[in-house]
Amino acid sequence: MLHVSNNIYAAKIQTIKPYALEELDCYERMGNWQGDHKALHVEIGCNAGHVTIAWAEKNPHIFFIGIDYKYKAIYRAAEKAKKKNLSNVIFIHMHANTLEKIFKPSEVDAFFVFFPDPWEKKSQRKNRFLTTTSFQMLASLTKKNGTLSIKTDHDEYFARICEAIPDTWRVTHQTKDLHAGWLKLPSIPDVTLFEQLFMTRAIPIKAMDLVCV
Secondary structure, three states: OOOOOOOHHHHHHHOOOOOEEEHHHOHHHOOOOOOOOOEEEEEEOOOOOHHHHHHHHHOOOEEEEEEEOOHHHHHHHHHHHHHOOOOOEEEEEOOHHHHHHOOOOOOEEEEEEEOOOOOOOHHHHHHOOOOHHHHHHHHHHEEEEEEEEEEEOOHHHHHHHHHHOOOOEEEEEEEOOOOOOOOOOOOOOOOOHHHHHHHHOOOOOEEEEEEEO
């Protein structure tokens, strides 16, 4: 039986289609997301869509999808996209571990995972998204020579991420202090809201770029 959430934003998502969708709305679109656009870019954990929307505004030739499991975040992101009348971005409420249900193999040009929940307690670490299994799944959905970009403020999680990368990905850039020596706070979409906060608190940003082989 299909679970129906009593979250008020779950109902609101239904009122703002096609800017916001549920996972179940997406199955028939598998393999057809890109349309007439030149590429398909997907941000996993998009929160309220600040970065995804800024990208979409600057790159009308690319189709963008923002994914998050928080109802309110997806609704807020879709609200902004609708207000700006953007036709090259959609926000989907779903968990990232079921991406294979909405994308065909080799469909995505670029994935972005910025500041995923580190689930810091040892008992919680099984909930982390970036594992060898998820890297393999993302590789299966990414075009050859497609890319994956990752950022985190969490030292231990970054170390585990580095250990988890399978040979389906090749690291092209890696740093433990992405903004070392910064003089002016970068703006969105060059950084996320979390990233701006961490920078003002002098917390180094760990980052890496990978290419699918």
